[in-house]
Amino acid sequence: MDVEELSQRIRSNDPALGLRAVGALHRLAEQVEAESVALAREQGWTWEQIGDALGMSRQSVHARYGK
Template sequence: MARITATGEQPEGVLERLAGTASARRELEREESALVRRARMEGFAWQAIADALGVTRQAVHKKHGKR
């Protein structure tokens, strides 16, 4: 017998959605890393990459600079 939450949703559905979200986040991280590497190889400055990502130059360099 399936458990039902107070809102009437089956908990397993929520857990499956959480797992899907985690998987999507990992895929986006991989894609971001690949695109940052490509941008650097094409000669874009850290500041231009940071602007495209909506973060500071320091943040993007810290995250992607040593890869």
């Protein structure tokens, strides 16, 4: 699903289309977050710095991505 299609679905009066678009956006956000956390760790960021950037505790970020 591309950006234009997501945009159309979000504006749709059909809740099924809107909800599918929300799901796709959620999955994309999770993927971008995971890749950004991995990059930050490769560049020497601490879990605290990453947590601050995400508005989460360092413990929460570490529990989610520290594997």
